[in-house]
Amino acid sequence: MKTKDFDFQLPEELIAQRPLEKRDHSKLMVLDKTTGEMNHTHFYDIINYLNPRDCLVLNDTRVIPARLIGEKESTGGKIEFLLLKRIDLNTWETLVKPGKKAKIGSKFQFGNGLLVAEVMDIREEGSRIVKFLYEGIFEDILDQLGKMPLPPYITESLEDNERYQTVYSKHTGSAAAPTAGLHFTEELLNKIEGKGVKIVYITLHVGLGTFRPVKVEDLQNHKMHAEYYMIDSETAKTINETKCQGGKIIAVGTTSCRTLESAAIEKGILNESSGWTDIFIYPGYQFKIIDQLITNFHLPESTLIMLVSALAGKDNVLRAYEVAVEQKYRFFSFGDSMFIK
Template structure:
């Protein structure tokens, strides 16, 4: 399968730079796979499409203020650092400079007493050792960190709460599960009153969500591993819904990948904690998810491949053409679609 099949032209002005407020006032495209129809609504109208007994599955990961700014000791060169995660006392980071070498020291712009030593570089990121107790790094992020907005969002001073779902609970992501940004507390309460079940899982979104597919053959791409957990209570409610013929509605592509990974790792819908590198593209057989809430994604991306797998490539291409024609807003702060 050639990656060119999943390309499309998107006018730059349709890339949303700020979210709509209130959150549930964004536009909603409703797609019905069975008869390939398209409706145009407002996100809060999603209540009309969800039924009593349906299960909404959310990713409750919380975005870390993972972007820091430092200077290279000696030259004073400014370096932007995106902290991805800690492993055995070292931090995996994306750095804005390619001229660094092992042994170079980076000092925090806001407080030079916090220093990091460059240890080396892997295929995709650098390794840094904090020259202070490693367990203090998260405290440093909370004090001095900035919102790690995606590269296509030009504004770099976005308040963290704007790039956070209202139900975010477990810190660990460097990107928001953006389909969930459209929900408000009031909308969630309205859905509860209707009898729509709401359950949580956690998948910490890594930098792989922005990683382009560089292979010509789709099948040759490899996903970055991400940690996730499905609690027992959530697994029970999802199993019950499936047994009763109710729909499991995934809020976002991260939720899809977590749920479908569980089945492939355990053989059923069971509580699970571990990592996933599941790559979903057309031809994939979905075993858990019956409906999907998602945003509009980049061309040639793993996210667009996933929605093509779920909704059908030809239908999704037609939907995206209509979204562009009707000036829908794309990407993290953009509008949403509900695929039924």
């Protein structure tokens, strides 16, 4: 299967630049993965498609203000760092722009020296391993100096950083938001729980894979970047019981989906676990845990549209995207939503 098989034409004006005033008022396309039938409604109606005994799985990661803008100590040249993955207390894997300035041994400062970074290594794919020097608590300094790491296709500034966090975000560590969850409000989640739907949480810290395009022609040659996940015993137990009782497992977002599928020990069985996953899901994959998926509309030729196509079928998904363009759905992080049932 080829990367170009997942291309589609997207008018630039359909790329959402800001969140809606009300989170749950985004459009919702409901796609039947068996028939390809589509229905159009709003996200607050998602409760009508969930049933008692079903289980909704949310990723409770929290985005850190991972974008740091500073200058090179020796020249004063401007530099931008994006924190991707914490390696130890003071060492991070980062993306640097412009990368040519960030050679091994070079140093950069942020906030007039409040934070200093030294490049320790350069990875094969171009990311930099950076050691930070500072006094005090790193997280406090990051809150003071860092900016929210919005994707490059969002060119407008964000007035409220909490709009790039889910209302249930808890565990800090992501370089990007699990955006399918941005549509939920606390009120909607309470209504869903009141209907008898179980709600559980996993954690996957979103990293470099979100920013990396598929550059190979043949999908089998693409390598995903590893991301850290955690599933506790209560979540695993609830999911296993739901499967045994005939309920549906609904993953909110591709991050929740990949976490569950990575941790499955066999079809339908999940254990408490944590670790790194680089699972790449594309058509032909046999799902072990999830039955349905809530997701956004994704970039052409991305690993995300490939995962969605694995669940709903490539032809169904590409046709749904055509309809979404025709009906002017909003795309990407702050865009509208799709429910694959």
